Amino acid sequence: GENVEQHPSTLSVQEGDSAVIKCTYSDSASNYFPWYKQELGKRPQLIIDIRSNVGEKKDQRIAVTLNKTAKHFSLHITETQPEDSAVYFCASNSGGYQKVTFGTGTKLQVIP
Amino acid sequence: SAVISQKPSRDICQRGTSLTIQCQVDSQVTMMFWYRQQPGQSLTLIATANQGSEATYESGFVIDKFPISRPNLTFSTLTVSNMSPEDSSIYLCSVEVVDYGYTFGSGTRLTVV
Numbered sequence: 289g290e291n292v293e294q295h296p297s298t299l300s301v302q303e304g305d306s307a308v309i310k311c312t313y314s315d316s317a318s319n320y321f322p323w324y325k326q327e328l329g330k331r332p333q334l335i336i337d338i339r340s341n342v343g344e345k346k347d348q349r350i351a352v353t354l355n356k357t358a359k360h361f362s363l364h365i366t367e368t369q370p371e372d373s374a375v376y377f378c379a380s381n382s383g384g385y386q387k388v389t390f391g392t393g394t395k396l397q398v399i400p
Numbered sequence: 401s402a403v404i405s406q407k408p409s410r411d412i413c414q415r416g417t418s419l420t421i422q423c424q425v426d427s428q429v430t431m432m433f434w435y436r437q438q439p440g441q442s443l444t445l446i447a448t449a450n451q452g453s454e455a456t457y458e459s460g461f462v463i464d465k466f467p468i469s470r471p472n473l474t475f476s477t478l479t480v481s482n483m484s485p486e487d488s489s490i491y492l493c494s495v496e497v498v499d500y501g502y503t504f505g506s507g508t509r510l511t512v513v
Contacts, residue, residue: 322501322502331505331506331507333504337501386448386496387433388433393442
């Protein structure tokens with residue numbers, strides 16, 4: 289089955305700096321890559337996603353890049369704010385099927 | 401996106417008993433997914449529930465332990481059977497919304513004592 293690896297497991301940045309989280313996946317048939325933000329005690333919330341027919345997608349301070357050849361994708365958060373502090377999960381749709389496999393998560397702390 | 405109502409939000413149960421978790425979606429969806437999230441961990445898919453057929457379970461999860469019902473296109477239940485403390489976790493249902501992605505219910509925090 290699909291294996292999604294995520295790094296780093298924890299990340300601390302100063303407010304205003306950028307944060308980058310990286311993920312790799314194993315199944316070359318995977319074609320959908322969402323990113324979720326989970327605040328403490330809350331459900332995961334979709335923040336951005338990318339499909340395999342594009343290499344980059346941006347939404348305000350958040351961007352995702354995808355390299356299908358290398359089978360890795362990254363989340364970039366610019367101008368970080370304290371409210372960005374949360375656990376972020378990458379995911380992929382497990383070989384192109386509808387079920388989604390999640391990475392191990394990155395705990396992001398933005399220091400004011 | 402779709403709105404999912406999940407209940408109960410939390411429960412404390414005795415070992416050996418069973419708990420049924422319900423998810424109601426405000427629109428018809430083909431598939432519903434059930435995940436488990438152990439404390440401080442990622443989300444692990446338990447099974448995929450299709451209306452009108454048996455659920456498809458992931459490796460490590462079996463129907464006798466986690467029976468699932470899917471009576472229509474807006475509702476599903478997950479039962480955690482014969483519970484032990486190792487079943488203490490957060491259980492979440494999820495659906496795919498066309499042109500949006502996957503959205504989650506609010507979760508059920510289960511503690512087995």
